[in-house]
Amino acid sequence: MRFIFLAIISLFLLKGNTFAGYPEKPITIVVHSKPGSGIDIASRLISNIAKKYSDATIIVENKPGGSGTVAMRTVLGMRADGYTILAVTKSFISTMLLANTGIGINNFDWLALMISDPECLIVNNTTKIRTLEDIIKDAKQKNGEQKWLGPLVGGLDNLFAEEVWEKLNIKAHWIPYESGSDAIVALMGKQGAVYVGNPGDISGRPTLSIAVVAAEKRLEKFPDVPTFVEKGYDIKSEVLWRGFALKKGTPPKIKKYLTDLFAKIAKDSIWINFVNNSSAVPVFYDEEAFSKIVAKDQEKARYYLQKAGLLKPRKAEKDKYAKKFLVVLFFLFLISFLVLRKVKPAALSQDTVIAMVLFFLSVYVFYLSAGFPSGKLAGSVGPATIPQLWAVILALFTLWLIVKNFINAEAKNSNQEKNKVWKATALIILMAAYLVIMPFLGYYISTAVFLIAGMLMLNYKNYLVISLTVLGFLISSYYVIQLVLQVPLPAGRLFN
Amino acid sequence: MDIFTHLLQGIDLLLGWQPLLIVISGVLMGILVGVLPGLSPAMGVALLVPFSYGLPPLYALILLVALYSAANYGGTITAIAINTPGTPSAIVSTFDGYPMTKKGEPGRALGASVIASTFGGLFGTIVLIFFSVPLAKAALSFGPAEYFALAVFGLTITSSLATGNWVKAFIATLIGLLLNTVGMDPFTGYLRFTFGVPELADGFNFIPALIGLFALGEIFLQIEKEEKVQKGLKKISGRMPKFSEMWKIKRTILQSSVLGTLIGVVPGAGATIAAFIAYNEAKRISKHPEEFGKGSLEGVAASGSATSGSVGGALVPLLTLGIPGSAATAVLIGALVLHGLTPGPELFKGNAPIVYGIFASMLIAYLVMFFFGFLGNQLWIKIIKVPKSILNPVILAIAFIGSYSVGNSLFDVWVCLAFGILGWLLRRNNFPTAPVILGLILGFLAETNFRRALLMSDATIFFTRPVSLILLILSFLSLFYPIMKSKFKTINKTEEE
Numbered sequence: 001m002r003f004i005f006l007a008i009i010s011l012f013l014l015k016g017n018t019f020a021g022y023p024e025k026p027i028t029i030v031v032h033s034k035p036g037s038g039i040d041i042a043s044r045l046i047s048n049i050a051k052k053y054s055d056a057t058i059i060v061e062n063k064p065g066g067s068g069t070v071a072m073r074t075v076l077g078m079r080a081d082g083y084t085i086l087a088v089t090k091s092f093i094s095t096m097l098l099a100n101t102g103i104g105i106n107n108f109d110w111l112a113l114m115i116s117d118p119e120c121l122i123v124n125n126t127t128k129i130r131t132l133e134d135i136i137k138d139a140k141q142k143n144g145e146q147k148w149l150g151p152l153v154g155g156l157d158n159l160f161a162e163e164v165w166e167k168l169n170i171k172a173h174w175i176p177y178e179s180g181s182d183a184i185v186a187l188m189g190k191q192g193a194v195y196v197g198n199p200g201d202i203s204g205r206p207t208l209s210i211a212v213v214a215a216e217k218r219l220e221k222f223p224d225v226p227t228f229v230e231k232g233y234d235i236k237s238e239v240l241w242r243g244f245a246l247k248k249g250t251p252p253k254i255k256k257y258l259t260d261l262f263a264k265i266a267k268d269s270i271w272i273n274f275v276n277n278s279s280a281v282p283v284f285y286d287e288e289a290f291s292k293i294v295a296k297d298q299e300k301a302r303y304y305l306q307k308a309g310l311l312k313p314r315k316a317e318k319d320k321y322a323k324k325f326l327v328v329l330f331f332l333f334l335i336s337f338l339v340l341r342k343v344k345p346a347a348l349s350q351d352t353v354i355a356m357v358l359f360f361l362s363v364y365v366f367y368l369s370a371g372f373p374s375g376k377l378a379g380s381v382g383p384a385t386i387p388q389l390w391a392v393i394l395a396l397f398t399l400w401l402i403v404k405n406f407i408n409a410e411a412k413n414s415n416q417e418k419n420k421v422w423k424a425t426a427l428i429i430l431m432a433a434y435l436v437i438m439p440f441l442g443y444y445i446s447t448a449v450f451l452i453a454g455m456l457m458l459n460y461k462n463y464l465v466i467s468l469t470v471l472g473f474l475i476s477s478y479y480v481i482q483l484v485l486q487v488p489l490p491a492g493r494l495f496n
Numbered sequence: 497m498d499i500f501t502h503l504l505q506g507i508d509l510l511l512g513w514q515p516l517l518i519v520i521s522g523v524l525m526g527i528l529v530g531v532l533p534g535l536s537p538a539m540g541v542a543l544l545v546p547f548s549y550g551l552p553p554l555y556a557l558i559l560l561v562a563l564y565s566a567a568n569y570g571g572t573i574t575a576i577a578i579n580t581p582g583t584p585s586a587i588v589s590t591f592d593g594y595p596m597t598k599k600g601e602p603g604r605a606l607g608a609s610v611i612a613s614t615f616g617g618l619f620g621t622i623v624l625i626f627f628s629v630p631l632a633k634a635a636l637s638f639g640p641a642e643y644f645a646l647a648v649f650g651l652t653i654t655s656s657l658a659t660g661n662w663v664k665a666f667i668a669t670l671i672g673l674l675l676n677t678v679g680m681d682p683f684t685g686y687l688r689f690t691f692g693v694p695e696l697a698d699g700f701n702f703i704p705a706l707i708g709l710f711a712l713g714e715i716f717l718q719i720e721k722e723e724k725v726q727k728g729l730k731k732i733s734g735r736m737p738k739f740s741e742m743w744k745i746k747r748t749i750l751q752s753s754v755l756g757t758l759i760g761v762v763p764g765a766g767a768t769i770a771a772f773i774a775y776n777e778a779k780r781i782s783k784h785p786e787e788f789g790k791g792s793l794e795g796v797a798a799s800g801s802a803t804s805g806s807v808g809g810a811l812v813p814l815l816t817l818g819i820p821g822s823a824a825t826a827v828l829i830g831a832l833v834l835h836g837l838t839p840g841p842e843l844f845k846g847n848a849p850i851v852y853g854i855f856a857s858m859l860i861a862y863l864v865m866f867f868f869g870f871l872g873n874q875l876w877i878k879i880i881k882v883p884k885s886i887l888n889p890v891i892l893a894i895a896f897i898g899s900y901s902v903g904n905s906l907f908d909v910w911v912c913l914a915f916g917i918l919g920w921l922l923r924r925n926n927f928p929t930a931p932v933i934l935g936l937i938l939g940f941l942a943e944t945n946f947r948r949a950l951l952m953s954d955a956t957i958f959f960t961r962p963v964s965l966i967l968l969i970l971s972f973l974s975l976f977y978p979i980m981k982s983k984f985k986t987i988n989k990t991e992e993e
């Protein structure tokens with residue numbers, strides 16, 4: 001048993017302690033979306049193709065959340081040693097401008113731009129609105145009520161729509177969906193006039209067609225689709241790009257190594273086929289060209305975000321009173337608790353206490369929501385309405401429960417089992433401790449400690465069974481979870 | 497019949513040891529992914545995509561589809577055995593499956609689950625083969641008003657999830673709904689109730705919350721009531737359900753398969769909502785609704801057949817419209833593109849053998865799943881027999897892996913622990929925890945579609961569109977029917993006394 005332990009430990013030590021040329025350990029590509037998204041598959045394909053051109057091992061790690069913020073933060077939290085690459089898309093520019101996280105384009109070295117996907121306006125060809133002229137005519141007729149579908153407000157498709165509206169001199173509503181594909185479904189269901197997307201969005205969907213594309217010249221794959229320029233509008237080329245970036249300050253030698261690698265992959269036939277299949281254009285721009293594109297796009301995004309009224313500071317004003325209000329509520333809770341205990345102690349079951357806590361929490365939620373800015377696009381129902389609705393209903397139900405318990409108090413039995421509460425609490429504390437030591441000791445050691453402590457705590461005394469179970473669990477988590485399912489279990493700072 | 501010849505050709509493509517081996521390994525991987533909490537069917541498919549790249553397109557796709565087909569069933573195994581739903585849709589299997597295990601009948605519950613899942617899966621596949629075109633058209637007519645009405649209908653299930661005190665059930669639902677509003681407002685991008693914690697920007701991850709509420713909450717409660725459990729522990733029996741037992745509940749299984757398949761077709765609704773609704777309807781038609789929540793064979797069967805039925809349903813919009821019907825099918829679209837295929841109706845024209853090969857492979861996959869399900873049940877029963885003092889820490893460690901692997905982040909594990917404490921507090925005071933999950937699932941669907949409908953039109957839209965109106969009327973009835981029924985019962989009882 002000790003042997004395998006030592007073997008596992010030494011495995012981690014080996015990772016950090018050899019010094020040779022780059023790359024001497026696996027390189028991780030951090031992807032901001034869940035497994036299976038476009039950029040995730042592209043990154044996994046790259047890790048496959050890279051084996052042909054170098055002996056570097058590339059692993060893909062998904063860090064979804066916050067429209068890319070979590071992934072960016074992950075990469076910036078690592079050393080600038082070229083072992084962590086960020087898969088980037090143009091949408092990161094909006095995220096950086098909107099999220100107020102202090103992360104900007106200057107935090108990264110924009111290593112390589114690999115995929116260029118032109119923006120276009122997509123229509124449902126079973127409706128009357130099929131061409132750019134139809135869109136403009138319909139928009140003028142509906143006088144601002146025309147519906148454009150797409151993902152999040154403030155995202156790059158939304159900003160492109162703002163640009164189109166400005167240049168075409170029309171007005172329309174932006175109806176946001178959770179994702180591009182949800183919006184496409186809505187367009188197929190004729191719930192709006194235009195979807196802002198990319199040529200790949202119509203493939204396999206015969207009822208959809210591209211009205212116009214924002215490119216310098218017509219696309220090879222869609223020779224019948226006109227460009228904005230042909231139609232006399234000053235929207236030249238607008239692309240959704242995807243590529244790779246590093247944390248700022250990565251040594252030039254490493255950057256050169258990776259640039260060469262990506263340049264080779266960009267010319268690989270498997271890669272070119274893959275990108276073509278998704279109706280995008282395989283390209284390669286090195287750091288110098290890529291950085292210029294990023295800077296230009298940021299300027300443009302800033303302009304249209306401002307125009308859409310999305311760049312204003314949106315911090316709620318009431319925030320400063322929030323804490324004071326919470327204190328007031330806490331005292332109200334205490335007072336009502338004490339009053340109840342005086343008047344009718346039998347009514348003060350744990351039920352009632354939970355209901356009281358929930359009641360005051362819902363009051364607090366209601367108060368906090370009142371401070372939410374309604375925003376330009378909120379229309380009649382802003383971000384505050386639904387939380388306030390739930391809060392009101394919850395308050396009513398909890399009041400009901402409190403009153404009911406108050407009336408029926410006598411019927412209730414007094415406290416039954418208090419004996420084992422401490423044991424459950426101790427297990428919760430043990431689990432919390434497990435999570436606290438994990439970042440330092442790593443997954444394997446802390447799990448072993450946790451399992452042994454847990455079993456002993458629950459009065460299991462057969463040490464042989466304990467050690468065999470723990471060992472079996474660790475070995476199977478290494479093989480099944482880490483190797484086969486590729487979950488990067490925490491390695492622990494002690495060994496890094 | 498054109499379809500039959502195509503299907504026979506499809507089966508023909510799969511004869512041979514290689515494709516059969518691929519289907520078997522897909523099913524086994526699917527069950528494994530399903531059993532491990534935190535690894536959803538979508539993640540399982542995504543993890544296999546790069547592996548499948550080296551295979552010819554047909555083989556790659558049958559591998560992925562076989563995995564997807566079996567994963568939902570896999571989730572019900574841990575739900576029944578240790579109250580830990582392995583996939584989100586398996587929560588519903590905990591309602592009755594785990595009580596059956598506690599009664600010492602895990603064999604009956606696991607057996608019912610594999611039989612019902614196989615039936616539901618086969619049913620969904622047959623619907624997919626024969627009725628996908630009209631169903632896909634119907635799914636497209638679902639606009640924001642209809643989605644909102646569906647969410648409201650789903651929320652009314654609360655009243656039938658209440659075992660006893662329905663005020664407490666509603667309080668639990670509202671806790672879920674309020675927790676669901678944490679995170680970025682989908683319309684304005686404003687961060688609600690995040691208190692400056694960046695990880696909360698996308699709200700609570702669903703899977704850690706689920707694992708916490710069910711698995712952790714149950715363990716903490718079990719330890720608290722340890723002595724009682726030990727006294728009340730019955731002999732664990734591996735006996736499978738008899739054929740006559742299953743035949744008695746054939747109507748439940750068929751109805752749940754239909755509901756699962758149909759709800760699976762609607763993009764964005766998915767297996768979990770399907771399972772909840774099927775459970776609710778099964779309780780409504782049951783002759784013994786009072787057994788639901790306490791170990792009803794019908795409840796287990798309803799959940800199993802609905803979740804597996806939704807797989808075939810979710811593939812309908814993928815193959816006919818090129819749009820994903822669930823998270824896992826979204827990944828399948830990526831896989832199709834990777835293999836140079838275009839998802840959507842063109843597949844039937846240009847690559848009919850592949851499409852029918854997939855259909856045939858699903859039929860085979862469910863039979864394989866049935867076989868391994870039956871075989872595996874004895875293994876799961878052995879695991880249940882492991883002493884709790886060994887099993888519980890191991891479940892906690894599995895809960896760690898499950899929550900962690902969702903986003904490779906320790907924060908999610910803390911969320912899991914917090915929800916575990918919440919689940920414990922609620923349970924020990926007889927608040928049901930299932931409604932919390934219902935609120936977490938449906939809150940987002942309800943809010944975004946409510947607001948989107950109002951962006952597109954005024955409030956009359958909810959009552960002028962027929963599907964939405966019908967669903968709202970049904971919700972109203974379904975909300976008050978169980979409450980009324982229980983009221984009448986108590987009135988009758990008091991009168992009798």
